[in-house]
Amino acid sequence: MDMGLIAIGAGIAVFTGMGAGIGMGIATSKACEAVARQPEATGKINQVLLIGLALAESTAIYGFVISIIMIFTMGK
Amino acid sequence: MDIPSVFPDKVTIFGGWTVSTTLIAAFGTTLAIIVFGLIFRFVILKNFKRVPKGLQNVMELMVEGVNKFSTSIMGAGKKASSIAPYIMTIFGFIICSGLLEFMGIRSPATDLDCTIGLALITFVLIIAYSIRFRGVKGWLKTYAEPKAFMVPINVLSSVAVPISLACRLFGNMFSGLVVMDMLYGAMGYFAVGVPALASIYFILFHLGMQSYVFSMLTMSFIEEKA
Amino acid sequence: MEINFLEIILYIVNIIILFFFLRWLLYKPMTRFLNNRTNEIQKQIDEAAQKYSDAEQLKAKYDEMMENAQDLATQLINKSKSVADEQARQIVAEAEESAEEIRTRTEKHIESQKQQAVLEMRQEVTRMAIQIAEKVLQREVSYEDNKNVINEFFEKVS
Numbered sequence: 001m002d003m004g005l006i007a008i009g010a011g012i013a014v015f016t017g018m019g020a021g022i023g024m025g026i027a028t029s030k031a032c033e034a035v036a037r038q039p040e041a042t043g044k045i046n047q048v049l050l051i052g053l054a055l056a057e058s059t060a061i062y063g064f065v066i067s068i069i070m071i072f073t074m075g076k
Numbered sequence: 077m078d079i080p081s082v083f084p085d086k087v088t089i090f091g092g093w094t095v096s097t098t099l100i101a102a103f104g105t106t107l108a109i110i111v112f113g114l115i116f117r118f119v120i121l122k123n124f125k126r127v128p129k130g131l132q133n134v135m136e137l138m139v140e141g142v143n144k145f146s147t148s149i150m151g152a153g154k155k156a157s158s159i160a161p162y163i164m165t166i167f168g169f170i171i172c173s174g175l176l177e178f179m180g181i182r183s184p185a186t187d188l189d190c191t192i193g194l195a196l197i198t199f200v201l202i203i204a205y206s207i208r209f210r211g212v213k214g215w216l217k218t219y220a221e222p223k224a225f226m227v228p229i230n231v232l233s234s235v236a237v238p239i240s241l242a243c244r245l246f247g248n249m250f251s252g253l254v255v256m257d258m259l260y261g262a263m264g265y266f267a268v269g270v271p272a273l274a275s276i277y278f279i280l281f282h283l284g285m286q287s288y289v290f291s292m293l294t295m296s297f298i299e300e301k302a
Numbered sequence: 303m304e305i306n307f308l309e310i311i312l313y314i315v316n317i318i319i320l321f322f323f324l325r326w327l328l329y330k331p332m333t334r335f336l337n338n339r340t341n342e343i344q345k346q347i348d349e350a351a352q353k354y355s356d357a358e359q360l361k362a363k364y365d366e367m368m369e370n371a372q373d374l375a376t377q378l379i380n381k382s383k384s385v386a387d388e389q390a391r392q393i394v395a396e397a398e399e400s401a402e403e404i405r406t407r408t409e410k411h412i413e414s415q416k417q418q419a420v421l422e423m424r425q426e427v428t429r430m431a432i433q434i435a436e437k438v439l440q441r442e443v444s445y446e447d448n449k450n451v452i453n454e455f456f457e458k459v460s
Contacts, residue, residue, distance in 0.1 A: 054289045058240070061247030068250070072082045099309055099316075106320045113327030121331055139332040161325040169320055184313070189306055193313030 010070045016063030023056045080257050082250070084187050098187035105173040105184070142167070149295045155205065155302060162201070163291045166194065170290070174249070174283040177256075178275070185249040185286075194245065195238035198294045202237070205302040218301055237297055241290060248286045252278035428452060 031049040035042050084096040116135070124132050142164045143156075150156040174183045184190040206215040219230040255278055259271050431452055 050285065051289065051292065054285050058244040058247070061251060062240075062243055064251055065243050065247040068082055068254075095312075096306075096309060099312055102313060102316050106316050106323075109320060110323045110327070113323055117327040117331055121335065124335060135328075135332060136336065139329065139336065142329075143333075161329040162321055164329055165317065165321040165324050168324060169317060187309075189309040190313045192305065193310045194317065196310065197314060197317060 006074050010067035013063045013067040017060035020060035027052050098184040101181050102184040150299045166291050167287050170287040177279050186253050188246050191242040191246040195242035199238040202298050202301050205298045209302045252282045
């Protein structure tokens with residue numbers, strides 16, 4: 001297959017990172033608000049935020065994995 | 077500059093066998109942990125005192141942390157106490173094998189086969205716990221919730237669990253590897269200090285985070301179904 | 303794109319081996335060790351609480367005994383005091399009695415002595431009077447007469 005088309009496809013797949021980034025930004029802003037409202041719960045909020053970020057990040061990671069797999073398996 | 081391949085390098089051992097280097101690393105990690113366990117069980121544990129100190133503190137913290145972690149998600153009881161050693165295994169395996177990356181050996185978690193294996197174990201465990209605590213009928217009934225027409229969606233989502241687990245762990249670990257390789261490639265001969273700092277985030281932090289997320293998701297899926 | 307099923311199975315085997323070894327070597331002994339220690343500490347705490355309550359009980363008992371002892375002591379003192387008073391009174395009474403006895407006896411004795419003395423004196427005086435009379439009269443007077451005279455005299459005197 002044409003390597004240029006594969007590269008374009010891989011680039012589109014990595015666009016999932018945009019959604020993940022927006023999601024992570026919203027989560028972080030909410031966490032900031034929560035900390036400002038209740039500074040004594042910072043530890044708990046941090047923990048939940050980190051788990052949430054890791055889960056949101058995995059969306060971007062799926063796109064990354066797909067693009068990498070596209071490049072490595074189709075390009076051969 | 078070359079990006080590391082999704083598929084790890086192959087080596088030939090024992091004449092005809094062709095295996096990937098990550099598999100060897102995984103078995104090496106297991107062997108090392110077992111050797112440490114043997115030494116711990118038969119030499120160190122004998123010298124344990126009632127007042128903890130040094131290594132004893134670390135081990136107590138580890139076991140108690142795993143116990144607390146499992147009971148915080150699955151509730152106190154038989155489920156949590158039976159899953160705790162498996163959680164400890166996942167943590168030990170992923171973190172110990174991930175630390176190999178500091179020595180320049182590719183971690184097994186950056187191999188798709190390894191993460192698929194781990195996810196399959198989780199998949200089997202979910203079904204096993206469901207059958208163990210609900211019976212075969214109860215397990216089959218979980219697919220018909222809340223209504224019978226939901227069966228295909230439920231089956232699909234239960235199959236999606238191991239795939240998403242495998243891809244999440246693999247993607248995170250592999251992205252860390254790729255970023256580190258890119259950093260080394262970009263800095264060329266000036267790669268002093270900065271990659272070490274970056275590797276703390278991309279290897280240590282990702283490692284801890286992802287093993288935590290993996291075990292937490294494993295337990296919450298089991299808790300949900302069991 | 304290829305997923306190597308043999309390697310997946312080998313990884314799974316690897317994890318299972320690790321799981322059983324970790325459970326045998328690390329998890330179970332550590333859990334047993336921690337549980338033993340927890341039980342031991344719990345037992346010690348219980349024992350301490352038990353001992354504390356025992357001591358508390360003992361103390362209450364001793365306090366009660368101490369109060370009782372004070373009561374007993376005052377009682378004893380009162381009793382012995384009354385006994386001593388009684389004895390003292392008895393002794394005084396006895397002494398008074400014996401003194402009385404001695405006095406009466408002495409009085410009696412004195413009385414009898416006095417009477418005897420009077421008697422003796424009377425005889426002596428009689429005899430002396432007779433002698434005096436004999437000497438004064440220097441004459442033969444019958445004893446009977448003298449006696450009569452003297453008796454008369456005494457009757458006058460007494």
